[in-house]
Amino acid sequence: MPQQNYLNEILAVAARILTELRQTRRALMMWAIFPAAMLLLFGLIYAGDGSTQRSFDATAPGILIGAALFFSCLSGPVSTIVAERERRTLRRLLLSPLRASAYFLGIVLAYLAIALGQTLIVYGIAFFFGGKFHGSLLLGAVIVLLSVASYVGLGFFFGARLARRTEDATGPIAAVGVPLLVLGGTFFPTSILPKYLLAVAYADPVFHMNEALRAVSAKAAPLADVRLHVIFLFAFAIFTLMLGVNSYKKMLRQEKHA
Amino acid sequence: MLEQPLLKIDKLRKSFGARAVLHDLSFAVATNEVYGLLGPNGAGKTTTINILGNLLAADAGVVTIDAQPPSEATKHFIGVAPQEIALYENLTCEQNLKFFASLYGLDSATRERRVRDLIEQFHLQEYRHTAAATLSGGWKRRLNIAVALIHSPKLLVLDEPTVGLDVEARHELWELIRALQASGVSILLTTHDLDEAERLCSRLGILQSGSLVAEGTLEELRKLVPAEELAIISTEDQDAVHRRADTLQLACRYYGKDLTLLLPRKHSLKEVVDMLDGISLHSVSLQSVRLEQVYMEVTREIPKP
Numbered sequence: 001m002p003q004q005n006y007l008n009e010i011l012a013v014a015a016r017i018l019t020e021l022r023q024t025r026r027a028l029m030m031w032a033i034f035p036a037a038m039l040l041l042f043g044l045i046y047a048g049d050g051s052t053q054r055s056f057d058a059t060a061p062g063i064l065i066g067a068a069l070f071f072s073c074l075s076g077p078v079s080t081i082v083a084e085r086e087r088r089t090l091r092r093l094l095l096s097p098l099r100a101s102a103y104f105l106g107i108v109l110a111y112l113a114i115a116l117g118q119t120l121i122v123y124g125i126a127f128f129f130g131g132k133f134h135g136s137l138l139l140g141a142v143i144v145l146l147s148v149a150s151y152v153g154l155g156f157f158f159g160a161r162l163a164r165r166t167e168d169a170t171g172p173i174a175a176v177g178v179p180l181l182v183l184g185g186t187f188f189p190t191s192i193l194p195k196y197l198l199a200v201a202y203a204d205p206v207f208h209m210n211e212a213l214r215a216v217s218a219k220a221a222p223l224a225d226v227r228l229h230v231i232f233l234f235a236f237a238i239f240t241l242m243l244g245v246n247s248y249k250k251m252l253r254q255e256k257h258a
Numbered sequence: 259m260l261e262q263p264l265l266k267i268d269k270l271r272k273s274f275g276a277r278a279v280l281h282d283l284s285f286a287v288a289t290n291e292v293y294g295l296l297g298p299n300g301a302g303k304t305t306t307i308n309i310l311g312n313l314l315a316a317d318a319g320v321v322t323i324d325a326q327p328p329s330e331a332t333k334h335f336i337g338v339a340p341q342e343i344a345l346y347e348n349l350t351c352e353q354n355l356k357f358f359a360s361l362y363g364l365d366s367a368t369r370e371r372r373v374r375d376l377i378e379q380f381h382l383q384e385y386r387h388t389a390a391a392t393l394s395g396g397w398k399r400r401l402n403i404a405v406a407l408i409h410s411p412k413l414l415v416l417d418e419p420t421v422g423l424d425v426e427a428r429h430e431l432w433e434l435i436r437a438l439q440a441s442g443v444s445i446l447l448t449t450h451d452l453d454e455a456e457r458l459c460s461r462l463g464i465l466q467s468g469s470l471v472a473e474g475t476l477e478e479l480r481k482l483v484p485a486e487e488l489a490i491i492s493t494e495d496q497d498a499v500h501r502r503a504d505t506l507q508l509a510c511r512y513y514g515k516d517l518t519l520l521l522p523r524k525h526s527l528k529e530v531v532d533m534l535d536g537i538s539l540h541s542v543s544l545q546s547v548r549l550e551q552v553y554m555e556v557t558r559e560i561p562k563p
Contacts, residue, residue, distance in 0.1 A: 005363060012360035020348040023389065088344040092405075095311040096361045097333045256313040257274070 009098055013106025017080060018113060031076075031114060032121060035068035039125050042187060047129075056131030058189070060122050061213035065147055066186025066206060068118040070177060073111045073148045077155030078169045080107055081251070086165060090255055100252055104245065108152055115148045135216035139223055143216065146233040147209040153240025160247035185210045208232045264289045264444045265310070265413055270319035272305055272468075279305045281468035283319070287413065292435070292445040294455040296553060297465030303448045306465075307415055310446075311338055324412055334362065337406035341418040343398045344405075347391035351382050351401050354390055355408055362409035376404040380434065396427030400434065407443070414438065415446045420454060432457060452549040462549070464556050472556040480547045483555050484509060485520035488547060489530045492540040493517070502534060513554045 046055035084090040163169035184206025201207040212229035215221035263286035272280040287293040312328040359369040463473040509520040
């Protein structure tokens with residue numbers, strides 16, 4: 001009997017998702033061209049007739065969090081899980097020796113790779129217009145990682161619990177997600193929010209992602225300055241991952257009885 | 259009973275809440291055999307497959323696959339080609355095969371060899387680099403089965419393998435299934451298509467309400483219909499046919515909507531028409547007992563457990 005290797009299983013699942021993405025131009029457009037176009041538009045609009053350096057410094061973090069990672073790392077796992085059920089491949093996976101946790105981690109790994117690619121695209125464009133990542137790369141990576149973990153956890157929850165078809169998922173994600181993006185300061189600084197809305201924004205995880213990354217990226221803020229955002233994100237990421245794992249386990253139990 | 263069956267199921271029971279799905283189900287599949295498991299929807303076929311695949315635990319009874327109870331290890335012994343085509347539509351035929359090969363832990367050389375062999379065996383060479391989404395139904399079915407064979411299982415479970423296919427594609431797939439059996443693969447075939455079962459299976463089990471109501475070779479099963487030959491009669495005056503059958507001491511049955519006279523020996527068509535002399539007939543045809551009649555004979559009015 002061939003030897004099962006846990007790492008190989010994770011890599012196989014991740015590679016399969018990335019191969020499918022490469023061969024699906026529509027998804028590639030959504031996840032690469034959409035954030036690039038949004039960054040260009042907002043960067044140029046905020047620059048006005050002046051320097052693009054400051055505007056791209058300020059807009060790149062928000063676009064990465066809101067226009068790139070949100071759509072890839074939240075909508076992506078939803079699509080993956082829902083499609084797996086719709087196409088009945090999930091049952092096929094369950095009949096194979098693939099471990100449930102390897103499947104989960106394979107999906108997480110695939111979207112981490114996509115997140116890395118999107119980060120390179122967004123900051124590559126920002127650098128082209130004179131923008132820079134001013135702060136600690138390590139701290140920036142931690143914030144991006146916590147954001148990805150939060151999105152993926154929520155993606156598992158939506159995909160495993162709420163959506164039986166792809167169309168079921170797009171409505172709730174748009175209805176809940178887009179207001180959170182706007183309130184979280186993805187497309188404009190939260191300093192323009194009225195006080196009562198700013199108070200509401202503190203409960204929005206996207207707000208903490210944006211504020212933390214923008215402070216580190218554009219203002220070279222140290223950990224001490226963003227620690228409350230990081231703590232919030234850490235707790236939120238743990239919560240959503242637990243929620244995601246729980247929903248995923250429930251889905252597998254249902255699928256085995258289907 | 260088979261001496262050393264590859265798959266042995268003995269007094270298997272499974273309930274979901276108060277609903278008993280499998281009730282003392284017993285059958286065995288020999289090495290290099292195509293065993294047909296027939297039965298209406300809800301008879302327990304999918305639950306049986308789920309137990310074999312270690313997705314569900316049985317409430318009672320014994321299941322062994324190559325002398326081992328279902329476990330994560332026995333997943334390497336079984337390949338399941340599900341009724342619904344379960345493929346990654348955006349991946350090519352080769353990529354689908356390679357992905358599933360890696361889940362079964364095949365090393366790189368074995369993976370390449372198995373993919374090459376299956377592409378050849380299923381005549382997929384032309385579509386090797388074609389996305390599954392763009393294949394026709396027949397080619398998707400082939401790939402669906404090929405994926406189930408990627409890890410060289412000892413037992414292949416085919417769940418309604420030809421459903422939705424045109425006549426030509428069905429015949430091509432039947433040829434493939436025969437070739438698989440010839441190459442040494444044991445096959446458990448679940449199907450609603452009795453013609454398919456007749457053509458492919460060396461033994462058959464008819465499942466109803468979670469237990470087998472008949473089992474044997476096609477010849478053995480035919481004997482369950484008390485007739486050497488059947489006369490299918492089309493008439494407006496069915497009561498007259500019943501009365502004549504009583505007079506002649508012949509049994510009458512409705513197989514579906516067909517009024518059928520069960521003849522204990524072979525007759526010519528003229529003899530049968532003469533038997534029914536005086537009754538207005540639209541048509542009379544003679545045929546030997548087929549699996550369809552056996553199936554309807556054994557599945558009618560079976561007391562529920």
